[in-house]
């Protein structure tokens with residue numbers, strides 16, 4: 594991985610435009626974070642004074658209306674700041690945005706909203722520089738091969754047999770099911786899934802922070818004998834360290850987490866500590882390429898598994914794929930939600946072969962978002 598601070602390419606920004614997308618889905622899903630009744634994405638287009646264009650994406654999955662606040666942060670805070678300055682490259686811009694918004698972040702308590710808005714703009718700036726240099730971002734940042742491992746992520750435990758069958762036909766070789774609350778309600782589905790996929794493919798669980806912390810270490814035992822690759826977020830990230838350590842000691846699989854770590858300090862703690870074997874930061878939620886590339890290098894350097902979290906449209910998915918490829922991780926794997934997701938699938942539909950995605954050599958992120966095409970999903974950014 595190349596230090597993003599060393600890559601210079603002058604940036605003068607003319608505009609920062611958010612695009613909120615919302616597409617109702619046929620079958621709403623009740624999650625521990627709230628009801629998911631639509632696919633939501635907040636894309637951002639950044640244009641330079643020379644007319645170059647880059648696309649990024651801002652995490653806004655929960656609460657389901659949070660795209661509005663983040664879009665206004667883009668138009669009223671980040672955009673005006675960027676337009677009044679020139680930067681030596683994306684890292685300098687990311688660093689300047691982070692510093693300039695720091696007092697607002699502290700006063701508002703909106704650490705997540707501000708960090709994700711900055712992350713989305715950073716992704717767009719790297720897209721611009723990649724296109725300018727005619728190189729994919731994974732290569733700009735020192736990746737050796739533009740091919741990554743991926744795994745299929747299902748938003749359920751029971752009832753996923755057909756989806757798993759279809760995903761295996763598409764080429765997926767790893768599967769993650771949900772376990773919201775007591776595993777007694779779910780464990781049958783994991784045994785079914787293991788029998789369906791056979792002994793050699795990966796099987797994982799994501800609990801979305803839903804386990805009772807008093808029972809979590811005991812509950813993890815339910816997964817013994819299933820050859821699980823990891824148990825993700827059994828309890829909330831800010832639960833007492835001693836509880837996390839107890840779970841990590843007793844669980845029959847590595848502990849995974851990182852999607853709810855939205856500061857460098859939180860991620861450093863996960864990298865240096867003895868709890869997490871798998872670290873999963875989300876590039877649209879914290880850091881973009883500039884903030885996360887050094888952290889990804891540290892995850893891999895510490896011998897931990899780097900498995901980026903992502904649940905997004907096309908720019909976010911591609912950004913995650915590029916940073917994973919750039920990290921040259923020996924066992925990294927990208928999450929790939931396998932249910933239909935229009936903000937992603939209308940723009941990219943990857944061929945998956947033997948569990949791998951070939952990102953390709955297209956410059957920048959490798960996606961052009963057609964504004965006319967997304968207009969049918971477009972929800973206006975509130976004026977202020």
Ligand SMILES: [Mg+2]
Nearest residue numbers: 799801825852
């Ligand atoms: Mg998760």
